[in-house]
Amino acid sequence: MPALSTNKISFVSSGTPQSTAAKAELIAKYGDYPPVEADVIVALGGDGFMLETLHTVMDRQIPVYGMNFGSVGFMMNDFDIEGLTQRLERAEPTQIHPLRMTATTKQGETHTALALNEVSLLRKSYQAAKIEILVDGKTRIDELICDGVLVATPAGSTAYNLSAQGPILPIEAPLLALTPISPFRPRRWRGAILSNRAEVTFRIREIDKRPVNAVADSLEIVDVLEVQISESRTHVVTLLFDPGHSLDERILNEQFDY
């Protein structure tokens, strides 16, 4: 891979006092370009802000380097005012393909969205959700009675998927995790690891009595009737990490962090 051009940096921050102050200090030292002219975006915040930032560059070929100002900084590098140019030059890229969600609502609207971590469904009322699960058009679970269900990328496998006790997946594995959230029936089903070429469809049963919302990363669609999820091969984002701290290494570490 050729050395990354990092002459033109665009700084963005999550807006907390600390990240805002750091942004000002960094701009004074390294300059600042509008995102559309920049070679690289440097994002100051936590994982949530990084996800937001990545969504803004999903359609463009511009890498993002994060510095951590959040409680969880899984996708972030350590913060330091000094040495940024050198760090960017040496940074190692990790590429992530997002999931594409197509959700049809009870009202008949169709929404599409991209998700780098996961697409999740959760019941909206106290009534348990009833969801049919299809993989590649074939019904695999006729009716999952549950709080919800999710599909996660390897990058997202350490996030919500892990909370729902799904498996951690190596970042380069061509896989998706399909993981139930509080499955009631079938009561012992623990989910599946699917090929990243799989297309997953969720169909919601009894949507008036048992309404369900879908969330693509943090975009929420209320009252969904059907949700289709597959990996988008036409979108890709590039995260930059200091050598030895790649997302792959982090995910490996997370698996041994007991």
Next chain:
Amino acid sequence: MPALSTNKISFVSSGTPQSTAAKAELIAKYGDYPPVEADVIVALGGDGFMLETLHTVMDRQIPVYGMNFGSVGFMMNDFDIEGLTQRLERAEPTQIHPLRMTATTKQGETHTALALNEVSLLRKSYQAAKIEILVDGKTRIDELICDGVLVATPAGSTAYNLSAQGPILPIEAPLLALTPISPFRPRRWRGAILSNRAEVTFRIREIDKRPVNAVADSLEIVDVLEVQISESRTHVVTLLFDPGHSLDERILNEQFDY
């Protein structure tokens, strides 16, 4: 235990066509008394309707015998028009103490409710909940980042608690199950089995950003700030089961139903 007086039966039904028809047929055969005059209530429906019925008798000493017309009939006996008098005479009682929930909302209101199965909390938006957990006034988990958390009775341990991968508890065990729902941090915490004398308090953090609802069986309280849960020793309900099909036996069976 002296033989139960079962001369006066009050029939109630969940209102489905089948249960309504069965109710009419049963009344024609056995008569029908108002609940306040009856010796026993016969409930026609599924577990959800049984829970509703039990809530209506929580303050009175009247047993409930269920006949199953639902998809899940864990607390129900088999349906049969014939032989009801003899079945009631031979039925074996199981007594259950409910949980008492005291919930304070964001608006400063206080709600109390009783729950035979569980008191559960679940996030209301896509934002993960942050919940402090205290047992007997002592903070045991400073901040659980999660979809939610629940406290279940032994009777409820095979319901929502089981979906959240909590333990099945024998009906006579003086215990409560405290079980997280999709715990994100601490990521490997799987809950605890507590004494039935324990008082559990949940305190919701950042309630504006991260709203949470509480549910006592099926009564939902929105936007809770703090929820206290303990077993009520002053309330008790009595379920009746055909010999050899007691709730205790059902819970044991459920543990070996793989």
Next chain:
Amino acid sequence: MPALSTNKISFVSSGTPQSTAAKAELIAKYGDYPPVEADVIVALGGDGFMLETLHTVMDRQIPVYGMNFGSVGFMMNDFDIEGLTQRLERAEPTQIHPLRMTATTKQGETHTALALNEVSLLRKSYQAAKIEILVDGKTRIDELICDGVLVATPAGSTAYNLSAQGPILPIEAPLLALTPISPFRPRRWRGAILSNRAEVTFRIREIDKRPVNAVADSLEIVDVLEVQISESRTHVVTLLFDPGHSLDERILNEQFDY
């Protein structure tokens, strides 16, 4: 409970250099009585040595106070040369009933043993074990194909049982944990929580091809054919803990130690 008479102490040690030196120092300060004349036994070692010591007093009414010199000190108090008399006076007792194991071997011998933590079975060769499981004489699992299976007391629920992903039980709960070790078929069975009045029987299938050993705490019986396990009501041991550090409190802590 009347104050414990602690005038006559008998010291025992696990034999490591540190525990041996501590024993000598303690005897110089507090004196030493033969076990049969002592009011209390002070055991210097880790949990393994404590288990051994408790086995030696199983038939007598003499409490044991442990001071920790091991890697795991779940049943032990902190070590201190000073203040032992006062600590013993203030110590709080926890009583534990052991399991009684009756094991019949392939050769037709019968062995009985007591276990404070658990009775476990494990395959002896690379061949998976096939085990029938009966509770109170009723077959509950016709054939468990597995590495093994165990029955644990509440006191032992945090030991081997926890490794096999069994539930942690409060010390005062009248329960036993029945937990499979690497169950292959039925593949999703995760064990059961039983009444402490339950009698569990394990019958080994194909014992020539698939030999199995049984272990009661640390006593191993090779090539077992059938193993019966129930709580012994006629045996009891008494552990002493500094106030606020009872076994009950430790087990509660362990459940929140994530």
Next chain:
Amino acid sequence: MPALSTNKISFVSSGTPQSTAAKAELIAKYGDYPPVEADVIVALGGDGFMLETLHTVMDRQIPVYGMNFGSVGFMMNDFDIEGLTQRLERAEPTQIHPLRMTATTKQGETHTALALNEVSLLRKSYQAAKIEILVDGKTRIDELICDGVLVATPAGSTAYNLSAQGPILPIEAPLLALTPISPFRPRRWRGAILSNRAEVTFRIREIDKRPVNAVADSLEIVDVLEVQISESRTHVVTLLFDPGHSLDERILNEQFDY
């Protein structure tokens, strides 16, 4: 893929009365060639016998088609005397790379073996094993106190690995499962999913007090000191399946078989 030449069949059987009889009948109908001259081997037995058969062809380019005569037939096709030629012509191949195990014993001997399902370690006495785990030469777990630990291929992920609650892996995923067996410390570690390029090393601690055996599929090496495991790229076996019943499809089914 060109059509498989299946003119010359070599039949092998597990030796049970049924499989022996079927073999005779098949030979009468289709003829029989010595394995070294055959185009394809047809194995009559269960998964255990299939594993044995695959081991005999590990060094040669000859595919194996199984017909099920065992209790578990995950790698087998249905038995039928008729139509074998056509079934072989239409069969779809699945290729599996084995693990290579290099085990050094306490006595200083070195053994190498290949394993298609898994390499597993298990304690040999009642003493828990203490095992250091390295991935690519880096210590990831300093000391796992456990019954044992295993590394499984995707093909083996539904076998012993599943019993130890490891993840089911799609057959084409370039992954290995590293799964602990009854982990005591670290008590909440549940294993890791590794790249199939990873080299895993297990080092046994205190081997005199805590002896451990290693098993590659069903070859047992006693008293191991160190075991190295990595995927062999130079060995491959080819299994044949009737269309729509490939190992990939079976593993997907297994994930939804609740």
